[in-house]
Amino acid sequence: xxxxxxSSVVKQFEYYKMLGEKAMMQLPDEAIFWRxxxxxxxxxxxxxxxxxxxxxxxTDFLTTDGEKPWRNRDAEFEDMFANREELxxxxxxxxxxxLNALGExxxxxxxxxxxxxxxxxxxxxxINRQLAHYPYHIGQIVFIAKMAAGEKWEALSIPRNKSNxxxxxxxxxxxxxxxxxxxx
Numbered sequence: 001x002x003x004x005x006x007s008s009v010v011k012q013f014e015y016y017k018m019l020g021e022k023a024m025m026q027l028p029d030e031a032i033f034w035r036x037x038x039x040x041x042x043x044x045x046x047x048x049x050x051x052x053x054x055x056x057x058x059t060d061f062l063t064t065d066g067e068k069p070w071r072n073r074d075a076e077f078e079d080m081f082a083n084r085e086e087l088x089x090x091x092x093x094x095x096x097x098x099l100n101a102l103g104e105x106x107x108x109x110x111x112x113x114x115x116x117x118x119x120x121x122x123x124x125x126x127i128n129r130q131l132a133h134y135p136y137h138i139g140q141i142v143f144i145a146k147m148a149a150g151e152k153w154e155a156l157s158i159p160r161n162k163s164n165x166x167x168x169x170x171x172x173x174x175x176x177x178x179x180x181x182x183x184x
Contacts, residue, residue, distance in 0.1 A: 005107075005110065005124065006105055008179065009102065010102050010103070011179045011181050013098060013099065013134070014099070015184075016138045018184075019138055021091075023142045023156060024043060024084075026145060026153060026154060027043075027145055027148055029083065031043075033081075034144075034148060043145065044087055045079070046137050046144075048076045048077070048078075048080055048081070048087075049076040049077060050091075050094060050137050051091060051094030052072075052073065052075075052094075053076075053133065053134075054094035054130075054134075055068075055071070055094055057098075057116065057126070057130060058097045058098045058100075058102075059097060059101075061101040061105075061114060062105075062109065062112060062114060066114060066116035066117075102127070111123065142156065
């Protein structure tokens with residue numbers, strides 16, 4: 001992958017994948033399936049939606065519309081997992097599809113046009129669209145997980161009241177070009 005853009009977006013997606021996984025790891029199984037009310041989504045429903053979107057958008061990414069005829073978006077908001085293992089297997093299936101599709105791209109592909117519901121996007125625009133969409137939902141996962149874990153919650157980034165320690169550590173490094181996730 002020769003493009004700085006492509007390597008950067010892969011790192012960004014991997015970062016959000018890690019946040020979602022670390023949030024879910026802090027919870028008992030029942031919390032992953034908990035819903036605040038009938039209009040709310042559980043973590044499991046959010047995962048189902050994210051993965052449904054990933055599979056639709058990134059299967060045959062350069063050659064078919066990103067909204068596949070086989071996708072049933074409404075069903076993504078219905079319970080389908082029997083347990084955490086099924087959920088995580090599906091979660092990984094989506095991420096493999098996304099990351100493999102990105103790994104196959106070249107810099108020459110970035111200005112190609114792909115379609116989502118017949119709306120043309122450059123490859124960069126289509127990737128950026130999903131780079132906004134998935135973190136939006138992963139933020140929901142983290143928020144639900146943090147509420148469910150309560151006082152047992154372990155920070156996924158800089159812990160509360162530890163910003164000075166984190167900054168002190170960061171500023172001991174020499175200035176260089178690196179991705180912020182390189183030392184997580």
